[in-house]
Each structure stands twice: as C-alpha cells, then as structure tokens.
Amino acid sequence: MARPSVRVFHKLEGLFSIYKPPGVHWKLVRDTIETNLLKGINAAPPPAPRQRVQFLAESTSVVAEGSNELTLSAASVPALAHHPLGEALHIHIGVGVGHRLDVFSSGVLVLGVGQSNKALTDLYRSHVTRDYTLEGELGMATDNFSHTGRLIERTTYDHITRDKLERVLAMMQGSNQKALLTYSKVDMSTQGAYELAVKGELRPDGKSPPIMTGLRLLHFQPPHFTLEVQCLNETQRYLCRILHEVGLELRSTAVCKGVRRTRDGPFTIQHALTHQHWTSPDVIQAIRQYRSSRKASKAKHTQPGKDTGTASQRQEMAEEAAVTGDSHRLHSVLTSKAFGS
Amino acid sequence: MALTCIQHCQRCTSLLRSRSVGITTLQYSTDAQHWPAALWNSFIVPVLPSLLQRSPNPSQTRQRWNLGVRSYCESHAKVQPSQTKHRNTDELPGTDMVSYQNPVSHQLIDGGMLLKEWQTAFDLDDAPGHSALEEISHEEAVRMDIPAALPPVSISLKDYVNESETLGKLVQLGVQLWKLEQRPNVGSMLLRLDFQTDVTPRLVFLKQLGVEDSRLGYLISHNPFILTESLENLQARVAYLRSKKFSAESVASMVSRAPYLLNFSVKRMDNRLGFYQQQLGLSAQKTRDVVARLPRLLCGSLETVKENLKICKLEMGFRENELQHIVTVIPKVLTANKRKLTQIFDYIHNTMNIPHDLIVKFPQVLNAKYLRIKERHLFLQYLDKAQYDPAKPNYICLDKLVSLPDEAFCTEVASATLKDFELFQKTIVAQPRMTSFSERHFTHNSTQTFFRQNNMASRAPATTGRLLVSFRKWYYNAAGFNKIGLMRDDTIHEDSDVKEALRRLPEKVYNDRMFRLKRALDLSMKQAVLPKEQRTQYEEDVHYLEPYLKEVIRERKEVEEWSKK
Numbered sequence: 001m002a003r004p005s006v007r008v009f010h011k012l013e014g015l016f017s018i019y020k021p022p023g024v025h026w027k028l029v030r031d032t033i034e035t036n037l038l039k040g041i042n043a044a045p046p047p048a049p050r051q052r053v054q055f056l057a058e059s060t061s062v063v064a065e066g067s068n069e070l071t072l073s074a075a076s077v078p079a080l081a082h083h084p085l086g087e088a089l090h091i092h093i094g095v096g097v098g099h100r101l102d103v104f105s106s107g108v109l110v111l112g113v114g115q116s117n118k119a120l121t122d123l124y125r126s127h128v129t130r131d132y133t134l135e136g137e138l139g140m141a142t143d144n145f146s147h148t149g150r151l152i153e154r155t156t157y158d159h160i161t162r163d164k165l166e167r168v169l170a171m172m173q174g175s176n177q178k179a180l181l182t183y184s185k186v187d188m189s190t191q192g193a194y195e196l197a198v199k200g201e202l203r204p205d206g207k208s209p210p211i212m213t214g215l216r217l218l219h220f221q222p223p224h225f226t227l228e229v230q231c232l233n234e235t236q237r238y239l240c241r242i243l244h245e246v247g248l249e250l251r252s253t254a255v256c257k258g259v260r261r262t263r264d265g266p267f268t269i270q271h272a273l274t275h276q277h278w279t280s281p282d283v284i285q286a287i288r289q290y291r292s293s294r295k296a297s298k299a300k301h302t303q304p305g306k307d308t309g310t311a312s313q314r315q316e317m318a319e320e321a322a323v324t325g326d327s328h329r330l331h332s333v334l335t336s337k338a339f340g341s
Numbered sequence: 342m343a344l345t346c347i348q349h350c351q352r353c354t355s356l357l358r359s360r361s362v363g364i365t366t367l368q369y370s371t372d373a374q375h376w377p378a379a380l381w382n383s384f385i386v387p388v389l390p391s392l393l394q395r396s397p398n399p400s401q402t403r404q405r406w407n408l409g410v411r412s413y414c415e416s417h418a419k420v421q422p423s424q425t426k427h428r429n430t431d432e433l434p435g436t437d438m439v440s441y442q443n444p445v446s447h448q449l450i451d452g453g454m455l456l457k458e459w460q461t462a463f464d465l466d467d468a469p470g471h472s473a474l475e476e477i478s479h480e481e482a483v484r485m486d487i488p489a490a491l492p493p494v495s496i497s498l499k500d501y502v503n504e505s506e507t508l509g510k511l512v513q514l515g516v517q518l519w520k521l522e523q524r525p526n527v528g529s530m531l532l533r534l535d536f537q538t539d540v541t542p543r544l545v546f547l548k549q550l551g552v553e554d555s556r557l558g559y560l561i562s563h564n565p566f567i568l569t570e571s572l573e574n575l576q577a578r579v580a581y582l583r584s585k586k587f588s589a590e591s592v593a594s595m596v597s598r599a600p601y602l603l604n605f606s607v608k609r610m611d612n613r614l615g616f617y618q619q620q621l622g623l624s625a626q627k628t629r630d631v632v633a634r635l636p637r638l639l640c641g642s643l644e645t646v647k648e649n650l651k652i653c654k655l656e657m658g659f660r661e662n663e664l665q666h667i668v669t670v671i672p673k674v675l676t677a678n679k680r681k682l683t684q685i686f687d688y689i690h691n692t693m694n695i696p697h698d699l700i701v702k703f704p705q706v707l708n709a710k711y712l713r714i715k716e717r718h719l720f721l722q723y724l725d726k727a728q729y730d731p732a733k734p735n736y737i738c739l740d741k742l743v744s745l746p747d748e749a750f751c752t753e754v755a756s757a758t759l760k761d762f763e764l765f766q767k768t769i770v771a772q773p774r775m776t777s778f779s780e781r782h783f784t785h786n787s788t789q790t791f792f793r794q795n796n797m798a799s800r801a802p803a804t805t806g807r808l809l810v811s812f813r814k815w816y817y818n819a820a821g822f823n824k825i826g827l828m829r830d831d832t833i834h835e836d837s838d839v840k841e842a843l844r845r846l847p848e849k850v851y852n853d854r855m856f857r858l859k860r861a862l863d864l865s866m867k868q869a870v871l872p873k874e875q876r877t878q879y880e881e882d883v884h885y886l887e888p889y890l891k892e893v894i895r896e897r898k899e900v901e902e903w904s905k906k
Binding site for chain 2: 105106146259
C-alpha cells in the first residue's frame with residue numbers, strides 16, 4: 001500500500017515536451033519544472049501519523065499498606081519523528097533534458113523524468129532530426145549573427161529576389177546532401193543504399209558535423225524572410241551562422257532574428273506545454289499521452305505477425321517517412337528496452 | 342518523568358565524552374562512532390547539560406535515576422578500571438562511584454545551577470549500592486525506566502522530537518522543524534528551551550498582540566529567535582509601534598507578516614520610519630500605511646531601498662510626486678529587484694510606448710512579470726489591438742492587461758480563445774535586447790537628458806564611485822604631465838592611427854594642442870614646472886582625440902575585414 005505521494009511519483013515516469021520561451025536558460029526551465037513536480041508530490045495528502053506505544057507507570061493510591069501494586073498503562077502516542085513538519089523526505093526526482101536550447105532560441109524541449117532519462121540518451125544516439133523555423137533579416141551583419149549583437153555592417157538588399165534566394169538555398173542543400181552521403185558511409189553503388197537515399201532515410205554513421213537534411217524558404221518579404229530547416233547534430237549558433245552565410249552568398253548580409261524549434265524527433269510543438277502548464281497534473285497528462293502513443297505505435301509496428309520481411313516494414317515506415325523522415329530511427333528507439341514500462 | 346530520567350542519563354554520557362579523557366569506550370559511544378568524524382564538527386545538535394535546568398526533581402525520580410545511573414556506572418566502572426586512573430586527579434580519582442561524580446562536577450562550567458542540582462540529586466549516602474546481578478522485585482523492574490537510545494549528537498531533530506516536550510509542542514503548532522534544523526545552532530537552541538518557562542510566555546504575548554494561532558507556526562519557522570528575545574524588549578518595541586499610532590490590528594498583521602520585526606531594536610525601527618518619511622516626503626499617515634502594507638521595509642537593509650529610489654528618480658525619470666503615488670500604491674517597488682524593474686520599465690516605456698503619466702496611473706504594471714506583459718502585448722499586437730492611449734478608441738486598460746488571469750484576458754480584452762493564445766505563445770521568438778544606456782531615452786515632459794546621470798547611477802553605488810574617482814585623481818596627479826600643462830591626449834604615442842586622427846582634428850583644437858606641446862617643451866628645457874593655478878586639473882582634462890582615434894581604428898578594421906574576403 002503505497003503512499004499517495006509515491007503513487008504520484010510512479011505516474012511521472014516518462015518523456016514529455018515543453019515549449020521553452022526565449023530569453024531563459026534551459027537550466028532554469030528544468031529547475032522550475034522539477035520544483036513544480038516536487039510540489040505536486042508534496043501536495044498529495046500526507047499519511048496518517050504513525051503511533052507508537054509508550055508504557056506509563058502509574059502508582060495506584062495506596063489505601064492499605066501492603067498494596068503497592070503498580071499498574072502499567074499502555075498509551076498510544078503519535079510518533080512525531082515522522083511528522084511531515086519534523087522530517088523532510090529527501091525525494092530526488094531526476095529531470096533530464098534532451099537536446100538543449102540556448103538562451104536566445106525558443107521551442108520544443110524534451111524532458112524526461114526518472115527512469116526515462118535513459119531513453120533520452122537513446123534519443124541522442126538514434127540521430128533523430130529536428131525541425132527549426134529561422135527568421136532572418138537582410139541588410140545587417142552583427143558579431144554573433146543574431147540581432148542582439150553588436151552591429152558590424154549594413155548593406156543593401158534591393159537586388160535580392162525570391163528566385164535568387166531559393167537558388168542559394170538549393171545549393172546549400174546540395175552540399176549538405178553530399179556531406180550526408182559521405183558521413184553515412186554507405187556504398188552508393190548498391191541498390192539498398194539507393195532505396196534508402198530515395199526515401200530520405202540515410203543517416204550519418206557515428207559522429208558528424210551539423211548536417212541539414214532539409215531546407216526550405218517559407219516566407220520572403222524583403223528584408224524579412226523565414227526558413228524552415230531540418231537538421232542533425234546542430235547547435236542554434238550554427239543555424240544563425242547559416243543565415244549569415246546565406247546573406248553572404250547573396251552579396252549582402254543577413255542576421256537571425258529568431259530560432260524556433262518546432263519538432264524534436266517525435267515530439268512536435270502541438271503537444272508541447274506552455275509555461276502556464278508546467279505543473280504536476282499537466283505533466284502527468286502529457287506523459288500519459290506519450291505512453292499511449294508509444295503503445296499505439298508499438299502495436300502498429302509489431303502487427304504484421306507473419307510477414308516481418310523488410311519489404312512490408314519499409315512499406316509501413318514509408319507511410320510515416322513523409323512526415324518525419326526518420327521513422328526507422330523512431331521505431332528502433334521506441335522499442336528499445338529503456339522505454340519499457 | 343521518563344524524560345527527565347533519559348535526559349539525566351544522556352547528560353551523564355555526554356559530559357563524560359565531552360572531556361574525552363579516554364572514556365570513549367563507553368557503551369553509548371559506540372553509537373557515536375557510527376557517525377563520521379565530519380559530522381561531529383558540523384550540524385551537531387548536542388544534548389547539552391542545560392536541558393534540565395528547571396525541571397522539577399521529585400525524590401522518586403531521583404532515586405530511580407540513582408538506581409539507573411549507578412547500575413550504569415557500575416557496569417562501566419568495572420569494565421575499565423584502568424582508565425579511571427589519570428593524571429588529572431581532580432577529575433577521576435580511584436573509587437567507582439566518586440569517579441563518575443567528580444568529572445561531572447568539574448566539567449560543569451556552563452551550568453552553575455546544574456552543579457548543585459547534580460550534587461543534590463546524586464546523594465551517595467541515600468541508598469545502598471546495587472549490583473547489576475542482584476535480583477530485584479517485579480514492581481521495581483516495572484518501575485525502572487529504560488532510557489530511550491537517543492544519540493548524544495545528531496544532525497536531525499527527528500531523533501529528539503518524541504522525547505522533547507518543546508519540540509513536540511512546536512510540531513503541533515505547525516513549526517517546520519525540518520527547515521530550522523538546517524540552520525546552524527538553531528536546533529540545539531530549540532532543544533535547550535523549556536516549554537513552560539521560555540516558549541509559553543512568548544506565545545501568550547503574541548496571542549495577546551493579536552497574532553492568529555495559525556500564523557504562530559509560520560512565525561516561529563521563519564524567526565525562531567523570537568523565543569529567545571527577552572519579553573521586556575518585545576513589549577518595548579510593541580509599545581513603540583503603538584506610540585507611533587499604529588493600530589493594534591496593524592501591529593498584529595505586521596508582526597505576523599514580517600517575522601523578524603520584533604527582533605529589531607526601537608532605535609533601528611525609528612531610524613527606518615524616519616528615513617521613509619523623509620525620503621518619500623509622505624505624511625505620517627501615509628508612511629504608516631506603506632509600512633503596514635509592507636512590514637519588511639522595517640526589517641531589511643536601507644541600501645537597496647536607496648538604490649531603488651535612485652533608479653526610479655534618475656533612470657526612469659519619475660518626479661517626486663509621481664514616485665510618492667507609486668510607492669503608496671505599490672510599496673513593493675522599494676524592495677524590488679533592480680534589474681527586473683528596469684527591464685519591465687524599459688519594455689513598457691520604449692517598446693509599448695506608454696508615457697510616464699499612464700504608468701503612474703497604473704503602477705501595478707511595474708509589479709507584474711516581464712514574460713506575462715511581453716506575451717500579452719505581442720498577442721494584442723498580432724491582433725492589431727495594442728492600443729494603450731485612453732484618448733483613442735479601443736483603448737486597453739493597463740490594469741486589465743496585467744492583472745486579469747489568462748482566461749479572462751483572452752475573452753474580455755483580446756476577444757480570442759485561450760487556445761489561440763497558447764498557440765500564439767508557441768510562435769514567439771526572441772526580442773531585441775535592451776538598448777544601450779546612451780541610446781535609451783527615458784525622457785520626461787521636460788527636456789532633461791539623463792545620460793550622465795544614467796551612467797553614474799547605473800554603474801556603481803555612490804560610495805565606490807567616490808572612491809574610484811579619488812583614486813583616479815591621485816593617479817592623474819602622480820603621472821605628472823599636468824604639471825607641465827599637458828592633457829592626456831597630448832602625451833599619446835604617435836603611430837599611424839594617431840597621425841591620421843590628428844590630421845582630422847578641427848583647427849582650433851589642433852592649434853591648442855600645438856601650443857601646449859610647445860609650452861611643455863619649453864618648460865622641460867628650463868627644468869621648470871607650472872605654478873599650481875596653471876596646471877591642468879583632473880576635471881578640466883578633455884579627451885579630445887579619443888572619438889577621432891576610435892573612428893580611425895574602426896575604419897581600419899573594416900578595411901581589413903573587407904580585404905580578407
């Protein structure tokens with residue numbers, strides 16, 4: 001018979017995503033959530049105070065001379081040593097952070113509680129891609145590639161058209177694709193490699209520099225433009241530098257006005273919790289949702305009992321490949337042991 | 342009863358060990374040996390001898406205690422007779438019983454009262470000696486209390502709370518012992534208190550003052566030292582507050598909200614009240630209101646308040662009467678975090694373009710969270726509803742912007758759903774940082790420029806500013822070039838950058854420089870210095886070349902950057 005607080009503790013095992021607002025360090029966010037979860041555990045009603053038996057000796061009134069009978073009475077006294085105010089239970093909740101976000105950027109931040117932190121390391125190693133939305137401004141160059149830095153130069157940008165910008169982006173994507181092929185260490189003359197490449201499931205084998213697997217122009221209204229990037233092994237500063245290089249390629253300059261992560265592996269921005277919802281019940285809800293979605297995907301992937309041949313697996317994966325492009329990785333991560341229970 | 346017995350035994354063992362003259366192999370010490378050495382030095386809650394200063398000593402308990410101690414002492418005396426022989430014959434003479442009395446009597450430095458008690462309690466001639474193997478009657482066996490195995494030192498009050506009356510009653514009051522035991526020495530202080538004589542009179546005093554029962558726990562958790570403050574002092578301070586015409590209810594609420602209030606002397610409170618009245622220029626009644634609403638103003642340091650006032654006046658540019666109004670509505674501005682205050686003000690004034698008089702009308706905005714204001718403003722901007730000027734239509738009241746909860750804000754002010762607001766929150770990106778000090782314009786209705794005051798007020802508090810300036814002056818005079826009438830920029834080494842900067846100087850400045858250099862060369866030839874009145878003073882020294890030099894260097898760097906590409 002577990003205490004209510006222990007039951008709450010068990011419900012908190014899992015991964016969930018939050019939306020980190022810009023301007024705060026990720027550590028502050030993690031600490032806030034840890035505090036809120038602990039508050040939630042403490043809010044569970046405390047157990048009834050334990051009783052202990054204390055024997056009190058009473059001497060009965062001596063009426064006759066010889067009758068010095070001692071009677072002992074047993075009294076049940078509350079044991080104050082385990083009173084909630086007397087004892088601080090040092091519960092340690094381990095809240096781990098997935099891919100970090102720096103102070104300037106905002107977006108989906110994956111956190112794990114308890115045993116699921118092991119799943120986080122698996123997430124790292126599985127080369128899941130992340131989606132970013134980068135907002136840029138033409139005509140400025142600063143020292144740290146973002147609009148909060150010291151201005152170094154200003155340039156004109158009237159000559160830039162959408163067509164030119166898209167050409168530059170295509171060139172960048174091409175070079176990234178080549179890098180991906182080199183780092184994935186597959187022999188490009190094989191049929192298997194070709195099929196993987198066609199489906200967009202090639203991934204680097206081992207360590208690699210930041211690679212963009214997808215680059216797209218969302219919105220262009222000079223001087224402002226917005227890019228959508230799908231990448232691996234990146235840092236937010238690298239992305240700001242990409243924008244700067246885009247500007248340089250166009251014989252102008254550009255700075256990054258905002259970096260927003262919209263997807264981290266299977267966690268999208270849709271289910272990310274905003275800061276009003278960083279409380280224990282909402283987190284429990286998010287974890288429950290994640291667990292149920294995992295069960296559903298597990299069931300879907302292990303459904304074909306007989307034909308577990310590669311062809312049918314690829315077929316199923318291809319359905320989801322359009323969305324995320326890394327469902328293969330996802331599958332292996334989701335069914336790994338660390339996610340168990 | 343059981344308590345006193347236990348405590349006697351504990352006292353015996355703790356005393357014995359405190360001298361550490363080799364009686365470390367007592368049975369009790371094995372418990373202590375489990376604790377690592379480090380614990381002994383920190384977080385120790387020793388059960389000190391003064392535990393029993395005022396407890397009544399019925400003869401029955403004394404006898405029982407005698408029985409207990411003697412049997413105890415006997416067993417140990419028999420185990421280590423050799424160790425009772427020491428150089429310090431005062432402490433441990435040969436015989437069994439006496440050996441354990443004298444160390445006690447000579448070690449009782451801290452409790453003079455204790456000495457007598459111990460001696461009176463320990464009447465050797467009273468009862469005959471007992472051997473541990475002697476058979477005792479059933480009643481006696483039942484009567485004999487087994488002392489609880491309380492550790493003599495502990496890092497937690499948990500071990501003593503079942504036996505100590507004070508701690509038990511405090512827990513029932515609602516005091517958070519787990520917090521208090523983390524503070525150094527507080528745990529042992531609480532254990533030393535006697536509930537009847539120490540704690541009860543103060544609790545009664547607080548109750549009479551009007552503090553509610555439910556607040557007593559909070560008060561003691563935050564300020565356990567109220568239980569050691571003398572009653573006369575407490576009464577004097579309350580009398581002082583009443584004499585300043587604080588009503589009884591307001592005194593009670595002040596004490597319950599600022600737990601440390603009554604630990605401060607009358608002089609200090611008077612000093613602070615005077616400071617607030619004088620600095621803010623408020624009437625007596627208004628000062629009373631402000632202090633009654635935020636009683637911690639009387640507790641904390643005045644330096645932070647002074648700095649906050651300076652920021653409000655100089656950086657933000659509020660006038661005296663505006664500041665008075667703000668402080669009467671939101672006294673928290675005086676103790677707010679400076680960085681956060683300036684951040685919020687900067688956002689409201691420079692980004693949302695809200696003028697000073699509107700901020701003064703709604704000072705609550707200065708108390709709100711920065712993130713909240715930012716998100717709501719951006720949301721309204723996105724919906725094209727961010728209009729805060731009361732003169733124009735569709736005006737949004739600042740009070741509603743800040744104080745309504747999210748649900749009400751969305752429906753009333755923004756006419757959108759909560760879901761839309763959350764979706765919008767997920768699209769917010771970083772905003773540009775605060776503009777630098779020289780570019781900021783906290784201008785007010787009058788055309789004052791606050792640049793110089795900004796720099797002064799922002800960089801350092803007044804005291805170290807003066808120190809730095811005096812050091813600089815001394816250094817300037819020690820450098821010596823002012824004695825021959827030169828300025829700092831006259832002495833700069835001429836490399837190519839400086840040559841170019843000199844070429845750009847205006848004619849008059851250049852001619853003045855030439856004159857000074859000629860004069861200085863002349864003086865050095867004659868080995869003379871200027872008289873004191875004609876020497877360049879620290880205040881007169883103008884760094885005329887600096888802006889030109891900076892420009893030249895920046896240009897050169899730019900050229901280098903370009904040529905690299």
